[in-house]
Amino acid sequence: MSGVEIERWKSQLLKGTAELAVLAVLRDGQRYGLEILEAVRRGGLELAEGTIYPLLNRLQKEGKLASCWVQDEGASHPRKYYRLTPSGASLLEAMRAAWLEYAADVSRLVGKEGVHAE
Amino acid sequence: MPSETTSPGAELESYLRRLRWALSPLPSEEREEILRETRSHFLERIAGGDPQARFRETAAALGDPEDYAQGFLDGYRLATAVADGSGPVMLGQALRLAGRGFGAFLGTLGLLCIFLLAAAHLALAVLKPIFPENVGAWLEDGRRLSLGFMSPPPGPDVPELLGYWIIPVALLLSIGLYRLGVILLRHLLRSYLRRLA
Numbered sequence: 001m002s003g004v005e006i007e008r009w010k011s012q013l014l015k016g017t018a019e020l021a022v023l024a025v026l027r028d029g030q031r032y033g034l035e036i037l038e039a040v041r042r043g044g045l046e047l048a049e050g051t052i053y054p055l056l057n058r059l060q061k062e063g064k065l066a067s068c069w070v071q072d073e074g075a076s077h078p079r080k081y082y083r084l085t086p087s088g089a090s091l092l093e094a095m096r097a098a099w100l101e102y103a104a105d106v107s108r109l110v111g112k113e114g115v116h117a118e
Numbered sequence: 119m120p121s122e123t124t125s126p127g128a129e130l131e132s133y134l135r136r137l138r139w140a141l142s143p144l145p146s147e148e149r150e151e152i153l154r155e156t157r158s159h160f161l162e163r164i165a166g167g168d169p170q171a172r173f174r175e176t177a178a179a180l181g182d183p184e185d186y187a188q189g190f191l192d193g194y195r196l197a198t199a200v201a202d203g204s205g206p207v208m209l210g211q212a213l214r215l216a217g218r219g220f221g222a223f224l225g226t227l228g229l230l231c232i233f234l235l236a237a238a239h240l241a242l243a244v245l246k247p248i249f250p251e252n253v254g255a256w257l258e259d260g261r262r263l264s265l266g267f268m269s270p271p272p273g274p275d276v277p278e279l280l281g282y283w284i285i286p287v288a289l290l291l292s293i294g295l296y297r298l299g300v301i302l303l304r305h306l307l308r309s310y311l312r313r314l315a
Contacts, residue, residue: 015313033155034162049179053155054189057148058311061197069154077161080154 014045020099021045022055023064023084023092030083032070056082064088129173130160133183140187144194152190156180196311200304205296208303209233215310225306232299239292242266243285254278255287 018040025031025039037052059065066085069078084092134153141149163176180186192215199211209229216226242265246253251271256264256278265284272278280287 019312032162033159049176050181050186051189053152053159054193057152057190058193058197061193076165077158079158079162 014047017045017099018047018051018055019059020092020095021047022052022059023088023095026065026082026084026088027092030081032079032081036082059088064091129170129177130157133160133177136183137187140184141190143191148194156186193311196307200307200311203300203304205233205300205303208300208307212303212306222306222310229299229303229306232295232302236292236295236299238266239288239295243288243292246282246285246288250282253284255280255284 021040021043022036025036025043031039033053033056036056037047037049040047040052056065056067060067060082063085065082065088067080067082070081071078134157137156138149138153141152144152159180160173160176164172195211195214199208202208212222212226212229216223242253245267249267252269253267254265254271256268256272256276258264258272258276263279265288
């Protein structure tokens with residue numbers, strides 16, 4: 001597989017996991033858009049800057065996230081903070097369990113002796 | 119391209135103006151919320167650095183206002199179509215997105231076939247009273263079942279099985295196929311929504 005193909009494949013993987021990553025970084029409390037993006041990137045997922053807000057917008061419309069505008073001390077402008085709703089927390093737990101099981105299965109499969117890259 | 123003498127404030131207003139225009143299909147409340155959040159994102163990025171350079175970096179990372187708006191528009195159109203739930207509205211969205219990949223193309227093609235079959239069965243129910251001899255369910259050679267419209271109709275040696283019962287049978291099949299198509303369409307559009315990021 002060429003480098004371009006690997007990048008395309010990784011981008012497909014990212015599309016499938018971006019929602020889980022965003023929900024996961026909100027597990028410990030509310031954050032605003034840029035904080036969420038940076039937390040996801042610190043976690044190793046290179047989410048594009050232009051995709052985070054449409055994703056947050058959709059999750060909010062689906063009732064998985066709630067938001068409010070907050071004027072933080074020291075900030076020159078208000079920030080829109082997002083938090084998980086009970087429905088979002090349930091979705092996160094369900095996705096997390098499914099992901100852990102899936103990742104373990106794939107790791108077991110590709111980690112087997114006798115499976116070699118061509 | 120912005121000129122060197124333009125302040126980031128003016129460039130930001132210009133970016134937001136283009137974004138507002140690109141987001142015009144959205145309800146005004148949602149559009150204003152997106153603009154407010156985009157402005158907040160820029161101000162956050164610009165703070166604590168060279169404003170001009172930071173603005174350009176952020177604008178490049180978000181993309182052209184028209185491209186950036188597309189993520190919101192796709193989400194809005196898909197979610198609205200799924201919430202509407204009607205076959206034609208959802209099919210319109212599926213057709214719009216059919217060119218985005220081989221899977222999307224195949225999925226939409228399969229769904230079109232299901233809806234065409236539903237329409238064909240509805241047509242049989244409508245045509246039966248008009249062409250009673252041509253519409254029917256025939257058992258050819260004692261084993262091959264043919265359901266549909268035949269012109270000219272088969273000879274008297276080929277028995278027709280349903281008579282006017284073909285009307286309720288074709289109607290039920292048409293409704294069943296249509297409902298199946300709607301369920302599969304909803305799944306397809308939801309999978310698009312999940313993959314928008």
